[in-house]
Amino acid sequence: MWIPPPLGSFLVGIQITPSILNADFADLGAEVARIGSADMVHVDVMDNHFVPNLTFGPTMVEALARSTDLPLDAHLMIADADRHAVTYVEAGCASVTFHVEAAAAPVRLAREIRAHGARASMALKPATPIEPYEDLLGELDMLLLMTVEPGFGGQKFLDLVLPKIRRARAMMGKHGVETWLQVDGGVSLETIERCAEAGADVFVAGSAVYSAEDPDRMVAELRAAAEAAVAG
Numbered sequence: 001m002w003i004p005p006p007l008g009s010f011l012v013g014i015q016i017t018p019s020i021l022n023a024d025f026a027d028l029g030a031e032v033a034r035i036g037s038a039d040m041v042h043v044d045v046m047d048n049h050f051v052p053n054l055t056f057g058p059t060m061v062e063a064l065a066r067s068t069d070l071p072l073d074a075h076l077m078i079a080d081a082d083r084h085a086v087t088y089v090e091a092g093c094a095s096v097t098f099h100v101e102a103a104a105a106p107v108r109l110a111r112e113i114r115a116h117g118a119r120a121s122m123a124l125k126p127a128t129p130i131e132p133y134e135d136l137l138g139e140l141d142m143l144l145l146m147t148v149e150p151g152f153g154g155q156k157f158l159d160l161v162l163p164k165i166r167r168a169r170a171m172m173g174k175h176g177v178e179t180w181l182q183v184d185g186g187v188s189l190e191t192i193e194r195c196a197e198a199g200a201d202v203f204v205a206g207s208a209v210y211s212a213e214d215p216d217r218m219v220a221e222l223r224a225a226a227e228a229a230v231a232g
């Protein structure tokens, strides 16, 4: 059984997790090989129900896990997350994020994901407030705050989420938890500094990475920009 590391070992600094939503789906193994310096590969699972788009299922995720040594970070945009999340741990994901809007029992689900050996993460859409979930933060390895409405890559970053990122980071400090704070949607060289300054430390970037001529160089540039913003 996977045992959460002790407090403090969560502090790994800035992490860049490119989304393969904007990669070439016909050649995903090769596409992931183009981002060798990434910390994790963000896999957007969509069911055409929770969001109006359809992407991968567990069989494809399992094949992807076999084709790379990078940890997979599954972002489940699916209805009935309680029923399906563990399938993605079994498919080989190191981290599984469910949406709180799609989970009937988020505490039980987070514990179940951890008990099956993956990091447990919970996502909030832009209009979902963080305050009702303050007491759950200690159950999570990562909190994902969406900075676009989930469903599609290439959307414009929503600045209105920045105060929620700040509040979430402050709550983590107040409760003494070192939960990773991930942002997802419209993250680019133009927006990453604002997110890092607000307290995010894990950054999903899809179109910014895969529209770059050299995706791995873009990973390095995003990391440098976030680190510079944190350093002040």
Ligand SMILES: O=C(CO)[C@@H](O)[C@H](O)COP(=O)(O)O
Binding pocket: 019, 021, 022, 042, 044, 075, 077, 148, 149, 150, 151, 152, 153, 154, 155, 184, 185, 186, 187, 204, 205, 206, 207, 208
């Ligand atoms: O979860 C999602 C969209 O729902 C994201 O992971 C996006 O796919 C990221 O793409 P960009 O906004 O960076 O292009």
Ligand SMILES: [Co+2]
Binding pocket: 019, 042, 043, 044, 075, 184, 204
């Ligand atoms: Co995502």
